[in-house]
Amino acid sequence: MKIKKENKIWLIALTGFILFYFLWLLIWQDNEYLRISGGNVFSIIGTFIPSMWLLSAYRKSKLKINKVYWLLLFLSTFSYLIGEIFSFYSETILIVPSPSLSLYEIFYMASVLFCLFAFVFIIWRQANKAMFTKFIFDIGVVMTVSITFSWYYILEPFIEQGNVSLLSLSVNLYYPIIDILLLLCVSAFYFGGEEFFSKRVLNYILIGLSIQIFSGSIHFFEIAQGIYFSGKWIDPLFILPELLIGYTALIGRESERKTAIEIEKLDNYSLSIWQLILPYLLVIFLFFFMITKSNGLDMISVGSGLSITFVLLRQFVVISENRKLVKQYYQKTEELAVSEERYRSLFEYHPDSVFSFDLQGKIESMNSVGATLIGDDPNALNGFPIADFIEQHYTANQNEQLSTTKNEVPSSHEFTLKNKDGSDLNIDMTHIPILVKNKLVGSFGIGRDITEKKLNEEKIHFYAYHDYLTGLGNRRLFEEKLTHLLKQAKEENLTFAILFVDVDKFKEINDHYGHEAGDILLSALADRIKIYADSTALSARMGGDEFTILIKEIAEYNVQEEIAALSKLLNEPYSVNDIEIHCTSSIGFAYYPTDGTTLTELLSKADSAMYRVKKSGKPFR
Structure with missing residues (x-):
């Protein structure tokens, strides 16, 4: 967030810098020395700043492809900076007007050339071989057509008039041709989506190069007419592209990716319709132009021949690539069918x-x-x-x-x-x-x-707290419920009774009728306890032939009546495998809080009371 804010400030500063440059030229338009010297200082500052940005990006970049890219752009702006320093020395210190063609012109020429190399390098490294080869042939077509028409309409008439030297015009023609090639590079970036750069970076590069082409074209025609002089209004437009391209190095700091150009290898590049037909349109146009304007073997004929050669070579590459694409298409189709079958098998089976x-x-x-x-x-x-x-x-x-x-x-x-x-x-x-x-x-x-798993889990959970034979609660459930009730009774002054039931002479029944009959008898007895307890009392099988019943909110003097009712119910005959069995049960009880206030005390008292009843043969606690 902090870096984005800094970049916004830098962008505002760049805008103010260019506007102030224009303002300087306007204020001192009548003072040639101040206008030119101030303009030179602005130009030096305007190329020094992006040079430092690009040099910093080069040093901080870790990938080789990035280092080469930033280095080429740094050399581009630094070359321009050296040219501006020589121009400043000539025009401000020596006070000698810069000639239209000077020795330090080579630094300006190197600047645009390094910029072109930077973009071509990215296309070479990021694009596949076929795309790069077509791109080179597209450059050949555009360059041939540009040079041909430049020769016919500009160079040849001026040479015939003798107003300007061929070297001077060729040097000045060099800039718009290179600018066109730069624009072709950016077109490849733009139509390739965001495969080469982020869209924001592309926008700044596009704006910068468009301004460079515009200003370069005006500069060329003014040089050709002999009316250009230093300190004109177009001078800030020469510096603005350097600033914008340098600014892209700052944008790279915003991303968590190491730089703005660190991206995946481009495999799925697609051309727009205009990119596809542009070379053919240029050749067709040049061919018809040759038919109407050519007089034998001249520059137009040579340019037409070269451009047709480039297009044929390009077409050869396209055909070769199309054959590979068809082969890949069938391979991918087969792989897709296999993948579909695998997916369908996984899905269906x-x-x-x-x-x-x-x-x-x-x-x-x-x-x-x-x-x-x-x-x-x-x-x-x-x-x-x-x-x-x-x-x-x-x-x-x-x-x-x-x-x-x-x-x-x-x-x-x-x-x-x-x-x-x-x-x-x-x-x-x-x-x-x-x-x-x-x-x-x-x-x-x-x-x-x-569903079955859930039922099993519920069954496991149920039998963790219930007796498997009778379905009554087990000792674990009874003791947990009793522990909770003791805590509640203490807080709310509740009373309750625990009935302890034991089947009389159960061992003899088991030995005489068998264990199966004994289990049936215990289940039948448990069913009667369930009827007695209903939903108001908690009943449990403590083990063997011992059962407990917990009755809440009962007066102590009513316990004997409850025991009598339960005893009558349990002592009725049982039908086991069509055999009538007469069986009695002994019942003892403990009352809270009279007989104890803890689980151990109450169960012990109830158990003791049950054995006393069993010995005496009558209800007693």
């Missing part, structure tokens, strides 16, 4: 139900297991939301899971699904995001029927 959902949770497809789970034809359910088959109190959770999946995060949840015949099934579903070209398009839902 997965042992669990597999659903494909859109972003709204609607079913797009399902495998046969999923169709069997819901109980309908797979295609008949396409377009239906999965929420239609989920119990209502689970739908909110389902929507939450879909939202989580939209964040490209796998998620799992359990819900109850009602299939077509009305059965409830417990489902554990995992949602997996479906990403196509890094874009979320839906999700897979892999659902496992855990």
Whole structure:
């Protein structure tokens, strides 16, 4: 965030710098020395600053491709800086007007050439071989057509008039030709999407080069007419492209990627229609021009021949690449078919139900297991939301899971699904995001029927607290409930009684009738205890033939009446395997808080009371 803010400040400063440059030329338009010397100082500052930015980017860059790119751009702005320093020395210190063609012109020429090399280097390293070869031939066509028309319309007439030397015009013509080539590079970047640079960087490069071409064209015509002089209004436009290209080095600091140009190798580059037909249009135009204007073997004929040669070579590369593309197409088609079959096999033959959902949770497809789970034809359910088959109190959770999946995060949840015949099934579903070209398009839902697992878990949990034979609570449940009740009774001054039941002479019954009959007898006795306890009391089998009943909110003087009622119920005959068995039970009790205030005290007192009853043969505690 801090770097972005600094860059905004730099951009405002650059804008103010150029505006102040224009203002300086306007204020001192009548004072030639101040206008030229001040303009030279502005130009030196305007090339020194981006040179430092680019040099810093070169030093900080870690990848070789980046270092070469930033180095070439640094050499471009630094060469321009040296040219401006020589110009300043000549015009401000020596006070000698700069000639249209001077020795230090080579630094200006090197500046645009280094810039071109930087962009060509990126295309060479980032593009595939076929794309780079076509790009070179496109450059050849554009350069040939540019030189041909420049010769016919500009160079040849001026040479015939003798107003300017061929060397001078050739040097000045060098700039617009290079600018056109630079624009061709940027076109390759632009139409290639953001494969070479970020769009923001591209915009600054495009603006800078457009300004450079515009100012270069005006400069060329003024030089050709002999009316250019230093300190004109177009001078700031020569510096602005250097500043904008240098500014791209600052943009690279904003990204977490090491620089703005550190990107993946370009494999899927696509050309626009204009890029495809531009070389052919130029050759056709030049060919017709040759027919109407050429007089035998001249520059137009030579240019036409060269451009046609470039196009033919380019076409050879295109045909060769197309053959490779066709071969790759068939290979990819076969690979896609194999991949589709593998996916279909995984999808269709997965042992669990597999659903494909859109972003709204609607079913797009399902495998046969999923169709069997819901109980309908797979295609008949396409377009239906999965929420239609989920119990209502689970739908909110389902929507939450879909939202989580939209964040490209796998998620799992359990819900109850009602299939077509009305059965409830417990489902554990995992949602997996479906990403196509890094874009979320839906999700897979892999659902496992855990109904049996749930029932087993519930059964395991039930028998962890209940007796397997009788279905009554076990010692663990009774003691936990009693511990909780003791705490509650202490806080709320409650009273309760514990009845302790033991079957008389059960061992003899077991020995005489067998263990199976004994188990049936205990189950029947437990059923009578359930009837007695109903929902108001807690009953449990403590082990063997011993049972307990916990009665809440009972007066101590009413306990004997309850024992009498229970004893009458339990002492009635039992039918076991068509045999009538007469069996009695001994019942003792302990009362809270009279007989104790702890679990151990109360159970011990109730057990002792039961044995006293068993010995005496009558209710007693």
